[in-house]
Each structure stands twice: as structure tokens, then as C-alpha cells.
Amino acid sequence: MSNHTTGSPPAGPTAAEPLADGPIDAEPKPALGPLHDVAVIGAGPVGMFAAAYCAMRNLDTQLIESLPQLGGQVAALYPEKKIHDIAGFVSGTGGELVENLSRQLDLYGEHIEIHCNAAVRDLHRLPDGTFVLDTGASAFHTRAVLIAVGAGAFAPRALPIAYDHTLDGHGVFYFVKHLADFAGKTVAVAGGGDAALDWALELEPYAQQVFLVHRRDTFRALESSVERLRASSVEARTPYKFTSVTAAGAAAATATDFPADFKSEFTIGSETGSGTGSEPGTGGTGSGATLHLGLEHLKSKEPADLEVDALLVNYGFTSDNHVLRDWGLPVTRGDLIVDEHLQTSFEGIYGVGDAVTYPGKVKLISVGFGEVPRAVNHLAEALYPDRKQPLHD
Numbered sequence: 579m580s581n582h583t584t585g586s587p588p589a590g591p592t593a594a595e596p597l598a599d600g601p602i603d604a605e606p607k608p609a610l611g612p613l614h615d616v617a618v619i620g621a622g623p624v625g626m627f628a629a630a631y632c633a634m635r636n637l638d639t640q641l642i643e644s645l646p647q648l649g650g651q652v653a654a655l656y657p658e659k660k661i662h663d664i665a666g667f668v669s670g671t672g673g674e675l676v677e678n679l680s681r682q683l684d685l686y687g688e689h690i691e692i693h694c695n696a697a698v699r700d701l702h703r704l705p706d707g708t709f710v711l712d713t714g715a716s717a718f719h720t721r722a723v724l725i726a727v728g729a730g731a732f733a734p735r736a737l738p739i740a741y742d743h744t745l746d747g748h749g750v751f752y753f754v755k756h757l758a759d760f761a762g763k764t765v766a767v768a769g770g771g772d773a774a775l776d777w778a779l780e781l782e783p784y785a786q787q788v789f790l791v792h793r794r795d796t797f798r799a800l801e802s803s804v805e806r807l808r809a810s811s812v813e814a815r816t817p818y819k820f821t822s823v824t825a826a827g828a829a830a831a832t833a834t835d836f837p838a839d840f841k842s843e844f845t846i847g848s849e850t851g852s853g854t855g856s857e858p859g860t861g862g863t864g865s866g867a868t869l870h871l872g873l874e875h876l877k878s879k880e881p882a883d884l885e886v887d888a889l890l891v892n893y894g895f896t897s898d899n900h901v902l903r904d905w906g907l908p909v910t911r912g913d914l915i916v917d918e919h920l921q922t923s924f925e926g927i928y929g930v931g932d933a934v935t936y937p938g939k940v941k942l943i944s945v946g947f948g949e950v951p952r953a954v955n956h957l958a959e960a961l962y963p964d965r966k967q968p969l970h971d
């Protein structure tokens with residue numbers, strides 16, 4: 579870890595006590611770890627870059643992640659999707675972005691401690707102004723906190739119709755881990771946003787046929803994606819809504835064409851709702867189509883149907899960032915309220931990425947990346963007022 583030559587660390591902590599304006603009032607239970615400058619909570623893409631940037635500023639940094647892996651939504655939900663809207667990152671996949679961010683972290687490894695499988699449950703402020711992050715098993719001690727928990731625990735929005743949920747992971751999917759799993763299949767993608775169009779276009783070279791089913795005639799996606807869609811072989815079915823999703827007959831209900839480890843996961847950070855496509859008799863691909871999709875034209879009300887091997891649902895996500903409220907932090911609609919320095923109303927507690935909101939906030943990776951230097955440079959100045967701020971001339 580780095581040796582700082584300027585600024586003086588606060589005096590040793592005494593017992594935790596609630597502050598009049600402080601977020602948390604419980605006593606820390608596990609033994610307190612060594613004092614660091616910054617603790618970044620959450621190692622999604624924005625938290626990973628935040629930890630690297632803190633280290634560039636010679637700040638002793640801890641990066642604390644609840645999952646066993648780094649990369650947040652990108653690693654968990656779309657490692658094989660191409661990302662087109664990050665400056666200087668030309669059509670790389672989500673997995674490649676996380677790999678690059680890991681390499682960037684490695685460059686500054688001497689300043690960074692990474693702790694995975696560590697979900698921060700509690701945040702305390704000690705009387706000396708330092709903070710304790712409690713995971714139950716460990717108590718991380720830090721002078722400043724950078725919250726990058728993204729959407730927190732989140733789950734995909736389900737198809738808004740009643741259907742047999744044993745099909746989830748066995749024909750009906752909410753995530754794509756491996757595009758190659760869909761090779762030669764007929765796939766319907768449900769949704770009309772960026773993610774739905776991206777997946778339809780990513781699947782096109784693998785699948786035998788891709789349909790895109792959306793309830794409007796227009797798509798809520800990047801204009802360039804809409805143009806690519808029009809030029810592709812993806813068949814749009816608009817404006818249609820789903821009326822039924824059923825296994826297309828017991829005889830075809832085998833799962834043997836999907837690899838044994840083919841998984842659909844429904845939440846991040848929890849075990850709920852995951853399944854494999856390998857259990858027999860649960861739907862799957864078989865030699866013919868295995869899902870019957872009932873549709874209805876939104877204007878004419880005419881029924882229609884599709885027979886497909888797989889349905890990929892892309893209706894966005896619901897998120898649960900209740901921990902932020904539990905910590906007593908200022909939150910609106912689940913998002914952390916921050917000022918122009920990305921600081922919360924509590925001195926020393928900052929937020930970046932999908933977890934935060936302010937006027938004009940857009941939840942994109944590039945926006946989160948841009949917030950990082952603003953937050954970190956401000957907190958570095960607060961911790962070490964004698965240090966020069968970075969300038970390029």
C-alpha cells in the first residue's frame with residue numbers, strides 16, 4: 579500500500595456513535611481493519627474505474643464487491659454483447675470491457691485491496707469522522723466512502739402475462755451468457771429498447787432466424803441500431819403484444835439441444851430464480867420449435883403466432899437499492915441524491931454510476947466513468963488539501 583506524505587490520518591477511532599446527521603447508528607461488530615483513504619462499494623464498471631482512479635491519485639483504496647466476480651451488470655448480464663457507446667472502446671464486448679478494467683486495476687494494484695464476496699450491510703461514522711463498512715464478517719475502516727452499488731440487487735421485468743414459469747431457463751430466457759448457445763435456433767426477442775435491439779442484432783449471425791416482437795411501431799434505441807436492424811435479417815413483429823407463451827407440445831419438450839450448463843439467472847447477488855436448461859421434460863429446443871407464442875396485433879386485434887426455440891425477454895430491470903435508504907442516506911426513487919461533486923449530504927460519502935441521481939443524470943457506463951474524476955478529485959482534495967489537483971496543459 580502507498581505511503582502518503584501529506585495530510586495526517588485521523589486519530590485512532592473510539593467507539594462508534596450515531597451522529598446527529600449521521601447515516602447509521604449501530605455499533606460495528608467485527609474487528610476493525612486498518613484505516614484506508616477510500617472504500618469503493620461495488621465493483622461494477624464504474625466502481626472498478628473509480629478504484630483505479632483513486633489509486634492514480636495515490637489514495638489507499640479498498641474495492642468491496644458482494645459478488646464473487648468483478649464487473650457488475652456487464653459481467654453478469656451481457657459479457658458477450660457488444661458495447662458501442664463508450665469513447666475509444668470500439669465495438670468490444672462487455673467481457674472485454676471488464677477485462678480491460680481489470681488490467682487497469684492491476685496497473686495500480688499496489689494501492690488497491692480488492693475484496694469480493696463481501697456485501698456491505700451497514701455504514702457507520704465514528705466520532706473521529708472516519709467510517710466503518712460492516713459486512714458481518716469484516717469491518718472495513720476508511721476516511722471516505724465512494725458508493726458505486728449500481729442498481730443494487732436487481733431482477734429483470736417479467737413478461738406481463740401469466741405463463742408456466744418452469745419454462746424460465748428452458749426456452750424462456752432473460753439473459754444471454756453465451757451467444758453460441760443459440761446457434762441454429764429460431765429466437766424471438768421481446769422488447770423495443772436498446773438492449774432488445776442489441777441482442778436481436780448480436781444473435782442474428784448465430785441464430786437460424788431472429789424475430790423482434792415489440793408493442794410499438796417505433797423503437798427506443800440508438801438511431802444507428804435501428805438502421806442496422808432495418809438492414810438485417812431480423813424480422814420485426816410490430817405492434818404486437820404477447821397473449822400466451824406455452825411449450826409447443828409435450829413431444830417436443832426436451833432440453834437436449836442446450837448445453838448442460840446453460841443458465842438463466844434472474845437476480846444478481848441472490849440465488850433466486852436460476853435454472854439450467856438441462857433438466858428433462860422442461861422445454862428446450864428439441865429438433866423442432868418448442869415454444870408457441872400467441873400474439874395480438876395492437877391495432878387490428880388480429881391474433882398471430884410464432885413457433886420458436888427460445889424467447890429472450892428484454893423489458894428492462896427493476897432494482898432494489900434499499901440498503902442506501904437503510905443506511906440513512908438521501909435517496910429518491912431508490913437512487914442516491916448527490917451534488918455537483920457527486921457528494922451526498924454527508925461529508926465524505928460520495929456516489930457514482932447507476933446508483934446516483936441528479937438533474938440530467940443518464941444511466942450509462944460512459945456517464946458513470948465521467949463522474950469518477952469529479953468525485954475522486956473532490957474527495958482527494960478534502961482528504962489532502964495540500965496536494966495539487968491533476969491538470970493537463
Ligand SMILES: Cc1cc2nc3c(=O)[nH]c(=O)nc-3n(C[C@H](O)[C@H](O)[C@H](O)COP(=O)(O)OP(=O)(O)OC[C@H]3O[C@@H](n4cnc5c(N)ncnc54)[C@H](O)[C@@H]3O)c2cc1C
Nearest residue numbers: 620622623624644650651697698727728729931932942943
Ligand atoms: C442488458 C443490458 C445492456 C446494457 N448495455 C449498455 C451499453 O451498451 N452501454 C452502456 O453504457 N450501458 C449499458 N447498460 C447499462 C450499464 O450496464 C450500467 O449503466 C452499468 O453497469 C452501471 O455500472 P455501475 O458500476 O454503476 O453499476 P453495476 O454494474 O450495477 O455494478 C454495481 C456493483 O455493486 C455491487 N453491489 C451492490 N450492492 C453492494 C453492496 N451492498 N456491497 C458490495 N457490493 C455491492 C453489485 O454486486 C455490482 O457488482 C446495459 C445494461 C443492461 C442490463
